Amino acid sequence: MNGSTNGGTATYSPEQVFPMEVWGEIFRYLLPRDLESCSNATPEWRELLAPKNASFMIPLAFPTLASHLTLKDLLNCRLVCRNWRNGVDNFFQTHPVHYADVADHERNHIHCPYGFRQFRPVDLLKMESFLEENDENPRYNPFTMTRTVVYREGERQAITLDADPVENQILRVRAAFKRFLTMCGSEMWHCWMIFTDEDTTQEDIYMLTQSYLELMPNLKTLTIGVLGENFYRINLTQQSMSPQLMRLVQSHPLPVLKDLVKLNVDSVPTILEIEMLTKHSHLKKLFWKSNTNHSIQDQETPDEEREMKQLEVLRICPFTRGNMAKLNLPSLSFNLRVLDLYVQNEDLGSVFRSVSRFRQSLRYFNLQFCGDIPEEFSENLDLPLVETVKINAQFSKVRNIDFLLTCPSLKMLELATSSSVVRQRDVVLPWVSLKKVEMKYHVSPSLSKWSDRTNTSVTVNSETIIQFDGWENCMYSSNIWELLPKLEVLKVFIRSDIVEDHDESVSDMHIWWVFMTTDFQRFIYTKKQQEVFLEEERPNEDSVDSVD
Amino acid sequence: MALVRVISSDGAAFLVSQRLAKRSGKLKTEIETFRKSSDNSEAQPEIRIVTIRAEILRLVLQWLQQHQNDPVLPANQNEQDGRGDAEMGQSQWDRDFLAPMDLGIVMELILAANHLEVKGLLDITCKLVESKITGRTVDEIRTAFKLKSDFKGNEEEQTRLENRWCVEN
Numbered sequence: 001m002n003g004s005t006n007g008g009t010a011t012y013s014p015e016q017v018f019p020m021e022v023w024g025e026i027f028r029y030l031l032p033r034d035l036e037s038c039s040n041a042t043p044e045w046r047e048l049l050a051p052k053n054a055s056f057m058i059p060l061a062f063p064t065l066a067s068h069l070t071l072k073d074l075l076n077c078r079l080v081c082r083n084w085r086n087g088v089d090n091f092f093q094t095h096p097v098h099y100a101d102v103a104d105h106e107r108n109h110i111h112c113p114y115g116f117r118q119f120r121p122v123d124l125l126k127m128e129s130f131l132e133e134n135d136e137n138p139r140y141n142p143f144t145m146t147r148t149v150v151y152r153e154g155e156r157q158a159i160t161l162d163a164d165p166v167e168n169q170i171l172r173v174r175a176a177f178k179r180f181l182t183m184c185g186s187e188m189w190h191c192w193m194i195f196t197d198e199d200t201t202q203e204d205i206y207m208l209t210q211s212y213l214e215l216m217p218n219l220k221t222l223t224i225g226v227l228g229e230n231f232y233r234i235n236l237t238q239q240s241m242s243p244q245l246m247r248l249v250q251s252h253p254l255p256v257l258k259d260l261v262k263l264n265v266d267s268v269p270t271i272l273e274i275e276m277l278t279k280h281s282h283l284k285k286l287f288w289k290s291n292t293n294h295s296i297q298d299q300e301t302p303d304e305e306r307e308m309k310q311l312e313v314l315r316i317c318p319f320t321r322g323n324m325a326k327l328n329l330p331s332l333s334f335n336l337r338v339l340d341l342y343v344q345n346e347d348l349g350s351v352f353r354s355v356s357r358f359r360q361s362l363r364y365f366n367l368q369f370c371g372d373i374p375e376e377f378s379e380n381l382d383l384p385l386v387e388t389v390k391i392n393a394q395f396s397k398v399r400n401i402d403f404l405l406t407c408p409s410l411k412m413l414e415l416a417t418s419s420s421v422v423r424q425r426d427v428v429l430p431w432v433s434l435k436k437v438e439m440k441y442h443v444s445p446s447l448s449k450w451s452d453r454t455n456t457s458v459t460v461n462s463e464t465i466i467q468f469d470g471w472e473n474c475m476y477s478s479n480i481w482e483l484l485p486k487l488e489v490l491k492v493f494i495r496s497d498i499v500e501d502h503d504e505s506v507s508d509m510h511i512w513w514v515f516m517t518t519d520f521q522r523f524i525y526t527k528k529q530q531e532v533f534l535e536e537e538r539p540n541e542d543s544v545d546s547v548d
Numbered sequence: 549m550a551l552v553r554v555i556s557s558d559g560a561a562f563l564v565s566q567r568l569a570k571r572s573g574k575l576k577t578e579i580e581t582f583r584k585s586s587d588n589s590e591a592q593p594e595i596r597i598v599t600i601r602a603e604i605l606r607l608v609l610q611w612l613q614q615h616q617n618d619p620v621l622p623a624n625q626n627e628q629d630g631r632g633d634a635e636m637g638q639s640q641w642d643r644d645f646l647a648p649m650d651l652g653i654v655m656e657l658i659l660a661a662n663h664l665e666v667k668g669l670l671d672i673t674c675k676l677v678e679s680k681i682t683g684r685t686v687d688e689i690r691t692a693f694k695l696k697s698d699f700k701g702n703e704e705e706q707t708r709l710e711n712r713w714c715v716e717n
Contacts, residue, residue: 057656
């Protein structure tokens with residue numbers, strides 16, 4: 001900065017390079033940070049910059065000062081001079097966390113630590129006049145550093161601002177949101193749109209989504225949800241694909257969001273579901289909650305265009321044959337790593353066969369199952385690479401988990417099922433690689449050693465059962481720590497030996513208990529110490545002999 | 549007495565006792581780093597502060613000297629509202645110390661105190677600048693900081709309209 005030539009050793013004073021007036025002109029174009037560096041470079045420059053001190057120092061001091069100033073003060077500071085305005089804007093843009101305070105100056109209005117902009121109908125109506133298309137109002141919004149917008153159409157009871165009928169107000173709300181998106185929709189990366197089925201047809205929802213999405217071309221994540229009145233699942237009765245609806249789709253096609261990575265559709269009309277999936281075959285994450293349990297007309301013809309080759313994470317609720325056909329499942333089998341299914345009253349065997357298509361990539365499998373598993377269930381879950389399996393069959397009877405025997409890489413197992421049945425037969429834990437086991441709800445299985453179990457095909461020899469069904473304080477004496485050498489955490493629902501005075505039925509008291517390898521090692525260590533201690537206490541006959 | 553040489557951005561060196569220097573979080577770390585890297589434990593540490601000029605550094609050291617016997621304020625004390633500490637630590641001496649200063653210098657002090665991690669000084673300087681901004685009109689702020697509006701045309705009006713993004717809803 002003090003005028004050294006590029007790569008050379010000669011140095012010049014600034015005045016040898018330009019007269020001071022020229023430097024003064026140059027400084028006018030520099031940012032506060034650079035001006036500060038300049039002022040530190042030579043005494044001449046500092047003198048030249050001294051009157052500007054207060055103007056360029058404050059932007060640097062804003063981050064430190066901000067906690068002392070209120071929103072009103074900060075906005076006033078924007079009006080002082082250009083440098084201060086840039087300082088405040090820069091502060092908001094580089095410290096978006098504080099933006100939550102700005103948007104949320106009523107403090108308890110919304111609790112959002114991430115600083116997103118939420119629009120409920122009442123918010124939009126308040127902003128209505130401001131969003132008017134009007135030359136006076138600024139198109140540029142210095143405060144849209146947030147990339148996330150939340151639009152909720154429900155909560156209509158909150159609209160009490162004016163005497164306009166609710167239907168009109170909703171129209172005004174939609175228009176206001178559209179104007180907001182015209183101003184800064186292209187800056188948005190993440191969007192939640194929550195509709196309601198109250199006075200809203202599936203055509204309405206499609207058209208609104210279409211018009212909003214056109215104004216947000218750069219979205220990376222999108223959530224579209226439809227909630228029923230009072231947040232119950234909706235029941236859109238007219239789900240048929242009428243010719244009228246098809247014409248609507250043709251005349252107003254959904255825009256293709258090129259950057260979209262994650263899509264979450266929750267109970268949206270079928271037409272929107274299909275269109276969203278067709279248009280976005282490049283998705284990496286798809287969360288799909290459908291409100292239709294029964295299969296849908298077009299299931300027979302899986303669309304060739306709907307090949308989601310890049311999909312890595314998939315959550316489907318509920319998992320039905322119709323939904324599978326819509327997704328064209330075979331095309332997914334290359335990259336899918338995470339699968340999360342909610343299955344209700346489906347044949348578990350066919351579900352397993354479908355899931356086994358992902359045997360070459362799947363690492364995480366979560367199954368929520370509701371329904372019955374037949375007594376002689378012999379299907380296998382063929383996932384050689386899967387490391388985490390979570391099964392929640394809280395309301396079903398899982399007699400055994402032998403179907404997991406074809407998952408040799410299992411590291412974490414979480415199991416929740418109803419109690420009584422499991423106790424009759426044994427749950428087997430043959431996976432030597434297991435690091436974490438969690439038994440939820442009333443699972444209190446006896447665990448048997450795998451190798452012995454193969455020999456005794458049906459009944460379990462009581463000798464081989466891991467000493468598990470004892471009391472909580474015996475757990476570290478169990479042989480499970482030897483049979484599963486990598487086990488770090490074992491979380492079970494187990495009988496406790498904690499006796500509480502008021503509790504008479506102590507023997508039935510079960511509590512959550514977490515067992516850890518580290519504690520096991522400590523246990524072993526203490527045990528050894530005790531043994532050493534006992535040995536020392538005993539007169540050592542050998543040593544006595546040797547002395548003699 | 550162990551000493552340390554603290555050198556400002558424009559090359560002025562200050563010889564300070566290590567006990568005093570260690571009241572600044574930044575200098576303390578620097579001295580410890582120097583001790584670890586140096587073989588000779590008797591060597592005098594030399595610390596170059598490239599962002600602070602001599603005039604400001606002198607003021608910071610002056611303040612440290614005056615307050616060398618104060619209890620060290622924990623850096624995160626009362627962080628949630630950031631207020632209150634200043635009243636606790638502010639003495640008549642502090643008021644006299646800050647009174648003749650230009651606000652530009654005070655702001656340089658804020659940055660220096662922040663950089664050198666001197667909590668007490670940071671509190672009183674922030675408090676002073678805050679008092680010149682909080683509740684004042686734009687013109688009052690300009691007068692206090694000796695600033696002129698450099699907005700052109702309707703730029704100021706435009707900025708005023710932009711502010712409505714924050715207050716309208």
